[in-house]
Every structure is written in structure tokens, then in C-alpha cells.
Amino acid sequence: MANLIVRNIDEAIVLALKKRAGQHGISAEAEHRKILEQALLRLPRKPFAEVLRQIPNVGNDSDFERIQNDRASQIFD
Structure with a gap:
């Protein structure tokens, strides 16, 4: 593992770091x-809207309509 030295840090940042560490x-x-x-x-999280835009267009809503018919009703009743 490497070592990292950070110089000239504002005292307010040092205090905030110590406070956060204590918490x-x-x-x-x-x-x-x-x-x-x-x-x-860590990989940045994508906004939900961006994820939705990446979903491919696979058809119209009507292509996926659920059609209820009497035969299906008889099988599952």
C-alpha cells in the first residue's frame, strides 16, 4: 500500500474530518x-430517468395487452 501526505489543509476541513470520523x-x-x-x-449511480431512457423500444403497449377469454377462465377457475 502507498502512503499519501496532504499538506496545507484548512483547519475547518481537518476538524470536519475528525468530527465525521468520530461519528x-x-x-x-x-x-x-x-x-x-x-x-x-465507486461507480457513479445513474439517474433513474437515464436508466428509463436506455430501455429499448420493444413494441407498443397494445402488443402486451392481457386478453381474457372464456377458455382461460375455465382453466384457472
Whole structure:
């Protein structure tokens, strides 16, 4: 594993990091690693609207209508 040194960090950021680490019950260093991992390695989530736009057009709604007939009613009754 590599080491990373970050210099000239504003004191407010350091305090916020320590506070957040304390809320999670971990060290500031562990919290720093966690933040870096989340920011750099995790795949960004796509907005739901974008996912819907990627669904292929496979037909009209009428192509998938459920048709109720007497024979089907007799089989499942």
C-alpha cells in the first residue's frame, strides 16, 4: 500500500474530518481513506430517468395487452 501526505489543509476541513470520523467510530485517517475510495473508485449511480431512457423500444403497449377469454377462465377457475 502507498502512503499519501496532504499538506496545507484548512483547519475547518481537518476538524470536519475528525468530527465525521468520530461519528463513524473510526480514525480520521480511516475516514480519509473511506472518503477517497467513495469519491474515486465507486461507480457513479445513474439517474433513474437515464436508466428509463436506455430501455429499448420493444413494441407498443397494445402488443402486451392481457386478453381474457372464456377458455382461460375455465382453466384457472
